[in-house]
Amino acid sequence: MERVLIAYYSFEGHTEKIAEEIASRIRQNGGEADLLRIRVKKEPPHAGMGKFMVGGWMALTQKDPGILNEEIDLDSYDRIFLGMPVWAGNAPGAIAAFIRKTHPQGKDFYLFAVSGGGDDKKTLSKTINNLQGNHVIKTISLQQGGLTDVLDAFVDAPVSQDLLADVQKYIDENYEDFEAEEATEPEEAAEVINAAREAMPLRDAAPSAARPREAMPTGFARSQETVYAEHASYAGSAPAAFELDEGFSELLFQLIDERGWKDADCYKKANVSKQVFSNIRSNPQYLPSKTTVLALAIALELDLDETKKLLERAGYAISHSSLADVIVEYFIIHKRYNIFEINQTLFEHDQKILGSK
Numbered sequence: 001m002e003r004v005l006i007a008y009y010s011f012e013g014h015t016e017k018i019a020e021e022i023a024s025r026i027r028q029n030g031g032e033a034d035l036l037r038i039r040v041k042k043e044p045p046h047a048g049m050g051k052f053m054v055g056g057w058m059a060l061t062q063k064d065p066g067i068l069n070e071e072i073d074l075d076s077y078d079r080i081f082l083g084m085p086v087w088a089g090n091a092p093g094a095i096a097a098f099i100r101k102t103h104p105q106g107k108d109f110y111l112f113a114v115s116g117g118g119d120d121k122k123t124l125s126k127t128i129n130n131l132q133g134n135h136v137i138k139t140i141s142l143q144q145g146g147l148t149d150v151l152d153a154f155v156d157a158p159v160s161q162d163l164l165a166d167v168q169k170y171i172d173e174n175y176e177d178f179e180a181e182e183a184t185e186p187e188e189a190a191e192v193i194n195a196a197r198e199a200m201p202l203r204d205a206a207p208s209a210a211r212p213r214e215a216m217p218t219g220f221a222r223s224q225e226t227v228y229a230e231h232a233s234y235a236g237s238a239p240a241a242f243e244l245d246e247g248f249s250e251l252l253f254q255l256i257d258e259r260g261w262k263d264a265d266c267y268k269k270a271n272v273s274k275q276v277f278s279n280i281r282s283n284p285q286y287l288p289s290k291t292t293v294l295a296l297a298i299a300l301e302l303d304l305d306e307t308k309k310l311l312e313r314a315g316y317a318i319s320h321s322s323l324a325d326v327i328v329e330y331f332i333i334h335k336r337y338n339i340f341e342i343n344q345t346l347f348e349h350d351q352k353i354l355g356s357k
């Protein structure tokens, strides 16, 4: 599990809020995030014009405000986020003082600046200069109280070349690309049908035992009945939830309950939209797309056998003639359940990403 430090200086709380949002996204992605508020001896007055005059002057002259935090060991972190407000177009002196005190070397930095709407180019560029000997991977400029959706992409770590090379090795050993041509067309058609199904408003959200189960188009996936019949052979060997002869949605919600999660814990971690998730919740006959089921399996950290069983309940299977399936299989076998890492790897291979946003 990756360890991330989010260090920030915040005078009036806006940068702190962003730091907390970053931490919660990293935790959602399965990482460990420590927040560190940089505390200083000298600050401008909190009210009146003195705030801007003194603070602006302190930032322009880069006065060292005196760091109060005790020793901070940066070496135990894989990535460091460093956040700052914009003061007179600059970073407050606390940021450079923090860098001097901790003296990072060879670390991966992600810088975020929070302004009142003004220019912050110098804020970030001067901080990058102060971080020589490290790698500044990404920077982001935000406005106080503004939208924070951009943070999703900001917090993602780029997939390492080593990981991509390892995935490639797995693909070379397992991908049966000689079948690819025949396999692509029905796969794509199934995706179109399922995407349309996901987009469709539900006509009858209430569960109804009398209503016949909707059959999947022949050739693309099997009907739910077939899946149920085949599933009987798993009884006995599978853990708790898998032993019961249930449909896709019943199994999914049982797995969520077993983990003591709320629905939101699951769909957020899976990168699945609330709408698609509530379709699954409200209509037991609703069948999500394969990429949605795989995303949910990743969020639930199922092993390969369990993933195959969950897929089967929705009428799908993992195939070695699908490049995307081989890639996802690699991550499941290696217990790397970070959906963003998987999606970046799928994207590198021009494959459809998991989830349904």
Ligand SMILES: Cc1cc2nc3c(=O)[nH]c(=O)nc-3n(C[C@H](O)[C@H](O)[C@H](O)COP(=O)(O)O)c2cc1C
Binding pocket: 009, 010, 011, 012, 013, 014, 015, 016, 044, 051, 052, 053, 054, 055, 056, 084, 085, 086, 087, 088, 089, 090, 114, 115, 116, 117, 118, 119, 143, 144
């Ligand atoms: C001393 C001082 C100087 C500031 N200078 C700028 C500025 O040059 N440009 C700007 O857009 N906002 C400026 N602001 C507004 C802050 O950048 C903005 O309110 C920021 O979100 C504050 O972050 P914080 O709440 O974490 O301290 C200034 C605020 C202070 C207190």
